[in-house]
Amino acid sequence: MKHNEKPSALIMIFGATGDLANRKLFPSLYRLFEKGNLSENFAVIGVARRELSNEQFQENVKKSVQSAASNGNSNIDEFASHFYYHSHDVTDSVSYGYLREMAVRLDEQYQTNGNRIFYLAMAPEFFGTIATHLNEDGLTDVKGFKRLVIEKPFGHDLQSAKELNNQIRTAFSEDEIYRIDHYLGKEMVRNIEVIRFANAIFEPLWNNRYISNIQVTSSETLGVEERGRYYENSGALRDMVQNHMLQMVALLAMEPPIKLNTEEIRSEKVKVLRAMRTVKDDKVDKYFVRGQYGEGINNGEKVPGYRNEHMVDPQSNTETFVAGKLLIDNFRWAGVPFYIRTGKRMKSKSTKIVVQFKDIPMNLYYKTEQTLNPNLLVIHIQPEEGITLHLNAQKTGNHMNATPVKLSYANTGIDGINTPEAYEKLLYDCMRGDATNFTHWDEVALSWSFVDNISQHWQKTQAHFPNYESGSAGPKESDVLLAKDGLFWWPIDNLDVESCQ
Ligand SMILES: NC(=O)C1=CN([C@@H]2O[C@H](COP(=O)(O)OP(=O)(O)OC[C@H]3O[C@@H](n4cnc5c(N)ncnc54)[C@H](OP(=O)(O)O)[C@@H]3O)[C@@H](O)[C@H]2O)C=CC1
Numbered sequence: 001m002k003h004n005e006k007p008s009a010l011i012m013i014f015g016a017t018g019d020l021a022n023r024k025l026f027p028s029l030y031r032l033f034e035k036g037n038l039s040e041n042f043a044v045i046g047v048a049r050r051e052l053s054n055e056q057f058q059e060n061v062k063k064s065v066q067s068a069a070s071n072g073n074s075n076i077d078e079f080a081s082h083f084y085y086h087s088h089d090v091t092d093s094v095s096y097g098y099l100r101e102m103a104v105r106l107d108e109q110y111q112t113n114g115n116r117i118f119y120l121a122m123a124p125e126f127f128g129t130i131a132t133h134l135n136e137d138g139l140t141d142v143k144g145f146k147r148l149v150i151e152k153p154f155g156h157d158l159q160s161a162k163e164l165n166n167q168i169r170t171a172f173s174e175d176e177i178y179r180i181d182h183y184l185g186k187e188m189v190r191n192i193e194v195i196r197f198a199n200a201i202f203e204p205l206w207n208n209r210y211i212s213n214i215q216v217t218s219s220e221t222l223g224v225e226e227r228g229r230y231y232e233n234s235g236a237l238r239d240m241v242q243n244h245m246l247q248m249v250a251l252l253a254m255e256p257p258i259k260l261n262t263e264e265i266r267s268e269k270v271k272v273l274r275a276m277r278t279v280k281d282d283k284v285d286k287y288f289v290r291g292q293y294g295e296g297i298n299n300g301e302k303v304p305g306y307r308n309e310h311m312v313d314p315q316s317n318t319e320t321f322v323a324g325k326l327l328i329d330n331f332r333w334a335g336v337p338f339y340i341r342t343g344k345r346m347k348s349k350s351t352k353i354v355v356q357f358k359d360i361p362m363n364l365y366y367k368t369e370q371t372l373n374p375n376l377l378v379i380h381i382q383p384e385e386g387i388t389l390h391l392n393a394q395k396t397g398n399h400m401n402a403t404p405v406k407l408s409y410a411n412t413g414i415d416g417i418n419t420p421e422a423y424e425k426l427l428y429d430c431m432r433g434d435a436t437n438f439t440h441w442d443e444v445a446l447s448w449s450f451v452d453n454i455s456q457h458w459q460k461t462q463a464h465f466p467n468y469e470s471g472s473a474g475p476k477e478s479d480v481l482l483a484k485d486g487l488f489w490w491p492i493d494n495l496d497v498e499s500c501q
């Protein structure tokens with residue numbers, strides 16, 4: 001599909017006074033504006049309950065984009081002048097009529113060609129209600145395109161996700177729904193496809209004949225912060241595994257699509273999720289490990305355990321750590337474990353993928369009693385971005401010895417400073433009508449169905465929490481999970497991208 005590179009549109013942000021809007025959405029829109037990627041024919045209506053004038057709202061927007069501005073802030077006023085505010089409780093039917101009138105007026109004023117984007121940056125319990133009202137109150141009767149951008153979590157389990165989907169499908173067709181998974185906006189997650197499909201050296205090896213196992217880790221140093229109420233009903237399995245972790249696995253495991261377009265890429269990812277072996281009730285403890293952080297030291301400071309966090313049950317059974325072994329039952333991956341691991345309050349903030357290749361058939365360097373290191377391909381997702389290939393090479397001056405070397409590429413971004421923020425890319429994709437890096441309903445449904453088996457089992461059984469210290473690498477059972485297969489987690493801190501030895 002050919003995408004319009006600078007579409008005009010009216011963007012309605014529901015939850016415009018919230019954290020996501022202020023920290024991510026306004027700065028991302030600003031960067032698009034600054035780079036000239038936004039048409040001048042755009043306007044934003046911010047929606048939330050509190051009373052604000054347009055001027056007050058514009059001041060908030062200016063404050064939130066200050067740090068994103070790179071050129072003496074000269075165009076911030078112009079950018080903010082495109083923003084308008086509508087005070088509105090989304091559960092109040094009457095108010096949608098006023099919102100429609102405002103939208104019609106701005107459509108004309110900014111000549112948006114009747115294109116509208118509705119961004120739901122609010123608590124998920126409102127998603128269905130808003131979508132229904134947008135439809136019933138005529139806000140989706142547009143001359144141009146209409147698109148719904150919807151934040152996570154998309155449901156709490158398969159059943160609730162289905163109900164939500166049915167509700168929003170009354171107002172939007174599947175190709176008008178953009179379900180956000182912000183990991184799909186990260187530069188190096190997008191790079192997985194390029195690394196795999198644009199290099200002749202990897203594709204022939206990318207299978208169970210040459211790959212021993214793949215490890216995907218996303219660890220955080222932060223705790224649950226102010227999100228205790230949400231997190232208590234979510235836990236790491238729903239918060240990270242159902243979406244971000246499974247999406248990365250799907251990108252690593254999918255077949256090459258016949259074309260690099262939305263339908264083909266999504267269809268290949270769906271096939272991976274379909275091939276993922278279900279972890280039945282009696283197998284959950286064998287394949288999955290859960291953890292919850294206790295108190296400990298984080299960045300040199302003593303921090304409380306999860307059960308002592310704000311809005312958290314002092315007896316909470318909610319997991320803040322998950323490690324798991326996934327098997328993909330297809331020709332390419334039969335027998336290759338994909339290990340995933342994610343947790344809060346861990347030793348470091350790091351997201352990395354380690355592809356461990358199988359050992360060579362025979363070690364010719366045995367006489368010098370050398371164990372050869374396996375070849376690794378490390379994809380550094382964050383905080384540093386890049387790729388490192390771990391090889392063995394000759395030690396200078398000693399042809400009987402092999403030593404590990406690293407070939408590294410650090411991704412420093414187009415402007416040499418840093419790469420665009422995930423939300424910036426996703427917003428731009430949505431405006432251009434490119435849904436490739438948003439999750440299709442089939443992916444959401446399959447991921448929930450996989451995760452539901454595990455969460456149902458965990459709900460029935462009491463965990464021995466807390467079982468890892470804040471600032472550690474998670475519970476020891478996570479190491480045992482790999483040790484049972486004769487493997488270990490590659491340390492995510494020492495696989496640095498900068499060094500090129
Ligand atoms: N914050 C983040 O970094 C991330 C957030 N998300 C998701 O984004 C969504 C928003 O999160 P976040 O911004 O943190 O949430 P906040 O609690 O910070 O913001 C909620 C927003 O909704 C508005 N609101 C609440 N109730 C109503 C109502 N009845 N009618 C109209 N507006 C209402 C609030 O404004 P007011 O009180 O004035 O009505 C506020 O603008 C959630 O789904 C979250 O899971 C996803 C990933 C990251």
Ligand SMILES: O=C1O[C@H](COP(=O)(O)O)[C@@H](O)[C@H](O)[C@H]1O
Pocket residue numbers: 218220239240351
């Ligand atoms: O979606 C979420 O992701 C963040 C981690 O995102 P990252 O980009 O910082 O890796 C996580 O903290 C949060 O709990 C979860 O909802």
